[in-house]
Amino acid sequence: MITNISIVNVFVIDQDEARQFYTEVLGFLPRDDVTLAPGYRWCTVAHPNQPELLVSLTIPGPPLTPELIQEMKRAQLAGGMSGLGFNVDDCQRTYEDLTSKGVEFVQPPTARSYGVEAVCRDNSGNWMVLIQLAQQ
Template identity: 65%
Template sequence: MITNISLVSVFVKDIDESLKFYTEVLGFEAKDDLQLGPEFRWCTVVHPKQPELQVHLTTPSKPLSDDLIAAFQRAQAAGGLPGLGLAVDDCRATYEELSAKGVEFIQTPEERPYGVEALMRDNSGNWMVLVEPREYTPEDFGNDAR
């Protein structure tokens, strides 16, 4: 029986730089950093409040096909890959804190029916959403919500 999600992978351009970004800028903690053969590095970070969920920082590489590696690299260059959704207790304060650290935001904090949301990019261009959640009902989204 599946009990939870324990690992998510995020494609990054440079593992060392991303490890630094996720730990020094976002406040994650380094977990594993192992070289598993000449072409594969296993590097994970965890959030201190959710250590059971590992974020695997990986580059598009083997065993993926050359075509798929190239496709991921094109998507990275265009800033078109999704990253993580991060819950925050105060979206506006987190926006200010991360902006001061040089994080690129593509949407400032805005009110949504489900809370306050901002969109940022990690240092590899992945979209990341920050959400300060609040209670909501389907009616909060208008008449066409399902």
């Protein structure tokens, strides 16, 4: 029986820069950072409120085909890769905090039927959604 989600992958351009962004800008904790095989680095971070969920910062590579790797890299450079969605307690305040740290927002906090949502990108161009859920 599956009991929970333990690892999610976020495809990044540079693992060192991504690790720095996720830890220093977003407040995640550094976790694993090891080379498991030539050319394969296992680099993970976790949010302090959800330490059991590892975010693997992964560079597109084998076992993906060379054609798929190239397509993924093109999508990254175009800002077309999806990333993570985050619950936030105050979307406006989080938007202001992250903007002051240089995070690029493609949508400022906007009221939706389910709450307030803002959309930004990480430093590899991945979309990240911040959601402040409406009070029930």
